[in-house]
Amino acid sequence: xxxxxxxxxxxxxxxxxxxxxxxxxxxxxxxxxxxxxxxxxxxxxxxxxxxxxxxxxxxxxxxxxxxxxxxxxxxxxxxxxxxxxxxxxxxxxxxxxxxxxxxxxxxxxxxxxxxxxxxxxxxxxxxxxxxxxxxxxxxxxxxxxxxxxxxxxxxxxxxxxxxxxxxxxxxxxxxxxxxxxxxxxxxxxxxxxxxxxxxxxxxxxxxxxxxxxxxxxxxxxxxxxxxxxxxxxxxxxxxxxxxxxxxxxxxxxxxxxxxxxxxxxxxxxxxxxxxxxxxxxxxxxxxxxxxxxxxxxxxxxxxxxxxxxxxxxxxxxxxxxxxxxxxxxxxxxxxxxxxxxxxxxxxxxxxxxxxxxxxxxxxxxxxxxxxxxxxxxxxxxxxxxxxxxxxxxxxxxxxxxxxxxxxxxxxxxxxxxxxxxxxxxxxxxxxxxxxxxxxxxxxxxxxxxxxxxxxxxxxxxxxxxxxxxxxxxxxxxxxxxxxxxxxxxxxxxxxxxxxxxxxxxxxxxxxxxxxxxxxxxxxxxxxxxxxxxxxxxxxxxxxxxxxxxxxxxxxxxxxxxxxxxxxxxxxxxxxxxxxxxxxxxxxxxxxxxxxxxxxxxxxxxxxxxxxxxxxxxxxxxxxxxxxxx
Amino acid sequence: xxxxxxxxxxxxxxxxxxxxxxxxxxxxxxxxxxxxxxxxxxxxxxxxxxxxxxxxxxxxxxxxxxxxxxxxxxxxxxxxxxxxxxxxxxxxxxxxxxxxx
Numbered sequence: 158x159x160x161x162x163x164x165x166x167x168x169x170x171x172x173x174x175x176x177x178x179x180x181x182x183x184x185x186x187x188x189x190x191x192x193x194x195x196x197x198x199x200x201x202x203x204x205x206x207x208x209x210x211x212x213x214x215x216x217x218x219x220x221x222x223x224x225x226x227x228x229x230x231x232x233x234x235x236x237x238x239x240x241x242x243x244x245x246x247x248x249x250x251x252x253x254x255x256x257x258x259x260x261x262x263x264x265x266x267x268x269x270x271x272x273x274x275x276x277x278x279x280x281x282x283x284x285x286x287x288x289x290x291x292x293x294x295x296x297x298x299x300x301x302x303x304x305x306x307x308x309x310x311x312x313x314x315x316x317x318x319x320x321x322x323x324x325x326x327x328x329x330x331x332x333x334x335x336x337x338x339x340x341x342x343x344x345x346x347x348x349x350x351x352x353x354x355x356x357x358x359x360x361x362x363x364x365x366x367x368x369x370x371x372x373x374x375x376x377x378x379x380x381x382x383x384x385x386x387x388x389x390x391x392x393x394x395x396x397x398x399x400x401x402x403x404x405x406x407x408x409x410x411x412x413x414x415x416x417x418x419x420x421x422x423x424x425x426x427x428x429x430x431x432x433x434x435x436x437x438x439x440x441x442x443x444x445x446x447x448x449x450x451x452x453x454x455x456x457x458x459x460x461x462x463x464x465x466x467x468x469x470x471x472x473x474x475x476x477x478x479x480x481x482x483x484x485x486x487x488x489x490x491x492x493x494x495x496x497x498x499x500x501x502x503x504x505x506x507x508x509x510x511x512x513x514x515x516x517x518x519x520x521x522x523x524x525x526x527x528x529x530x531x532x533x534x535x536x537x538x539x540x541x542x543x544x545x546x547x548x549x550x551x552x553x554x555x556x557x558x559x560x561x562x563x564x565x566x567x568x569x570x571x572x573x574x575x576x577x578x579x580x581x582x583x584x585x586x587x588x589x590x591x592x593x594x595x596x597x598x599x600x601x602x603x604x605x606x607x608x609x610x611x612x613x614x615x616x617x618x619x620x621x622x623x624x625x626x627x628x629x630x631x632x633x634x635x636x637x638x639x640x641x642x643x644x645x646x647x648x649x650x651x652x653x654x655x656x657x658x659x660x661x662x663x664x665x666x667x668x669x670x671x672x673x674x675x676x677x678x679x680x681x682x683x684x685x686x687x688x689x690x691x692x693x694x695x696x697x698x699x700x701x702x703x704x705x706x707x708x709x710x711x712x713x714x715x716x717x718x719x720x721x722x723x724x725x726x727x728x729x730x731x732x733x734x735x736x737x738x739x740x741x742x743x744x745x746x747x748x749x750x751x752x753x754x755x756x757x758x759x760x761x762x763x764x765x766x767x768x769x770x771x772x773x774x775x776x777x778x779x780x781x782x783x784x785x786x
Numbered sequence: 787x788x789x790x791x792x793x794x795x796x797x798x799x800x801x802x803x804x805x806x807x808x809x810x811x812x813x814x815x816x817x818x819x820x821x822x823x824x825x826x827x828x829x830x831x832x833x834x835x836x837x838x839x840x841x842x843x844x845x846x847x848x849x850x851x852x853x854x855x856x857x858x859x860x861x862x863x864x865x866x867x868x869x870x871x872x873x874x875x876x877x878x879x880x881x882x883x884x885x886x887x
Contacts, residue, residue: 384876385843385845385875385876386845386876386877389795389796389875389876389877392795392796393795397795397877398877400794400872400874401794401847401874401877404792404849404852404872405849405852405853406852425794426794426795427794427795427798427804614845614847614854614877615847615854615856615857616844616845617856618844619844630856630857633854633856633857634857668845734852735851735852735853736852
C-alpha cells in the first residue's frame with residue numbers, strides 16, 4: 158500500500174504517488190494526512206466550490222484489516238457550508254474496497270467539463286461520462302453503476318440531486334445507507350461535476366507484524382463481544398440514547414427550545430425494536446453491528462423500509478421538528494439519503510423555518526403555501542424535496558440556516574449553529590462539556606471530534622481511574638464547567654488519532670472500549686513504525702493534527718469570536734425538565750481550553766506551540782497573513 | 787404514596803413490562819425500593835445488581851426524576867410521592883481498564 162491516487166478532473170489525468178514517509182511519521186493517516194494536504198494546497202479565502210478545492214477520500218492504516226470498528230473511511234475538503242475545515246466520516250464498505258484497489262487516499266482536483274464518474278479497478282483508473290446517472294438519486298446511481306460494470310461487489314460513493322445542485326449541506330452516500338453526512342462535501346463533489354466514485358479492488362492489505370497484529374485483533378473482538386454496552390448497541394443501535402436523553406432533559410426539541418419532548422417514547426429504541434425492527438447491518442469487520450433496518454407496517458408511511466434512523470436523525474427530523482411519528486422520521490431520513498442531504502442540517506434548517514413560521518416571522522405564502530406548524534411531517538417531506546431540488550423556499554434553505562436567515566433578513570437569533578454548521582443533537586445547557594465541544598470543534602457545531610459523556614453518564618469509578626479521584630464529583634456533574642476543558646481536550650486528542658486510524662466513534666464512547674494505548678499498540682503493529690507504539694509520540698501527533706486543523710481555520714480568519722454558542726444556550730435558561738434553569742457558561746471553559754492547548758487568548762496557536770510541534774511552516778504562513786506577530 | 791419505575795432496554799424485555807408502580811413508605815429510599823421491586827420482578831434485580839456485592843452492576847444507571855442517583859445520595863436517596871425512577875442498561879461505550887493500559 159502506501160499509495161495516493163491523484164485525479165485532475167479538469168485535465169482528465171491521474172497519477173499515483175507514494176505516501177511520503179515524513180507525512181506518515183508526523184500525521185499517521187486519515188484526518189492527519191488531510192490536514193497537511195489541505196493546508197499545503199489550498200489558498201486561504203478560496204471558494205470551496207471552485208475547481209481549486211481538493212476533495213480527499215481517505216482510509217487509515219487499519220482500514221481493510223480485521224481490526225474491529227476500523228472498516229471506515231472519511232472525506233475532507235474546505236466546506237461550502239462553513240467556509241472552514243471540512244471533514245466527514247462514514248462506515249460501510251467503500252473504505253476497505255479503496256484500500257484493496259491499492260490506495261490509501263484519493264485526492265480529487267479540478268472540475269470535469271461535463272458530468273462524469275470515476276472508475277477505479279485496481280490499477281485501472283478511468284474518468285467515464287455520467288450519462289444516465291446525472292439527475293438520479295444515490296441508490297439508483299449505485300445500482301446503475303453496478304449494472305453497467307456487471308459486478309454487484311463494486312463499491313460506490315455518490316451524490317444525489319442535492320449535490321448536483323450545490324445544496325450547501327449535500328452529503329456523499331455509500332452502500333445506500335452509509336453517509337459522509339456533514340459540512341456539504343456532496344456539494345464539493347457536485348461542483349467538480351463528479352457524480353460518483355466507483356471502486357473495485359482485489360489486493361491484500363499487508364501489516365508489518367502479523368502475529369502481534371492478529372493477537373490484537375482477537376483481543377479487540379473479544380473485548381467488544383464481552384461488553385454489556387456493546388451488546389446493547391448491537392441490539393438497539395444508537396436510538397438507545399433517545400430514552401436516556403429524554404429522561405435527563407437533553408433531547409433537543411422544537412429547534413432546541415427545550416430538552417423535553419413529551420412523546421419521546423414513540424421514538425425510542427424500545428418502541429422501534431418492538432414495532433419496526435427488520436434486521437441488523439454491519440460495517441466491514443465490525444463486531445458492534447449497531448446499524449438497524451426498520452420497516453413501517455401500517456399507517457401513512459406503511460411499506461417504508463430503510464436503514465436507520467440513527468439517534469441524530471431521530472433528533473433532527475423528529476423531536477427538533479416536533480414530529481413524533483416514527484414512520485415519518487424513517488421516511489424523511491430515507492429521502493435525505495436518496496437525495497443526498499445531511500439529515501442533521503436538513504432537519505435543523507426545517508426546524509429553524511418552523512420556528513420562524515410559528516413566531517410569525519415568515520408567512521405561509523413565503524413558505525410555498527406550506528403550513529409549517531410544529532410536527533407537520535407532510536410539510537417536512539415537502540421541504541426536503543424542495544431543498545434537494547432547490548425549488549421555491551427550498552432554494553433559500555439550501556444555503557444552510559445561517560445564510561438562509563441572512564437572505565431572509567429575519568430569524569438570525571433562532572439559527573442554532575456554530576461556525577455556520579447546524580448543531581448536533583446535544584444541548585450545552587444540560588451537558589456542560591458538550592457546550593465546549595460544540596464551541597471549539599474544528600468543523601463547527603459538531604459532537605464527534607471531542608464528545609465527552611462522563612458528565613452525562615457518570616460511572617464515577619472509571620472517571621476516577623482516568624482523571625483522578627480528586628476531580629470527583631465535579632467531573633461527572635453535567636451542570637458545572639469545572640474540569641470540562643481538561644476532559645474535552647483529552648477526548649479531542651484521542652479522537653484525532655482515532656480519526657487518523659479512521660476508527661468508529663462507538664469504539665471510544667464513555668467508558669471507552671479502546672483508548673489511546675490500544676490505538677498506539679495496533680498502529681505500531683500494523684505499520685511497523687515503532688514510534689507509534691509510544692504513547693508520548695501519539696499524543697504529540699494528536700496535538701500536531703489539532704493545531705494544524707486549527708491553523709487552517711485561523712488562516713480563514715477564525716478566532717475566539719467564532720468559538721461561540723447560539724444565544725439560546727447562553728441566555729435562555731432551559732425552560733423545563735431536570736435541568737430547568739440551566740444555561741451554558743462558555744467563557745471559563747474556553748480560557749482553560751486555550752491554555753491547555755497552548756493558544757493565546759484569541760484562540761490562536763502560539764508560535765511556541767507550533768514550533769514545538771515542528772510546524773514552522775505554519776508559523777511562517779500565519780505571520781505572512783498577519784494572523785500572528 | 788407511590789413511585790413509578792420505568793424500565794428500558796433489555797431490562798424491560800426481561801421484566802415483560804415497561805412500567806412498575808409501587809407504593810412507598812415514609813423515609814423510603816432507593817435501596818429499600820429496589821428490595822421491594824425484587825420481590826415483584828426478581829428478574830430486574832438479577833439484571834442490574836451484582837449478586838455477590840449487592841451493588842449496582844457497572845455502567846447500569848438509575849435516574850431519579852432525570853438525575854443520576856450518584857449525583858444525589860446514591861442508593862440512600864430518599865423518595866417522595868410521584869417520583870419517577872428510570873432504570874437503564876449501559877447505553878454507550880465499553881470498558882477500558884485505564885489502570886492496566
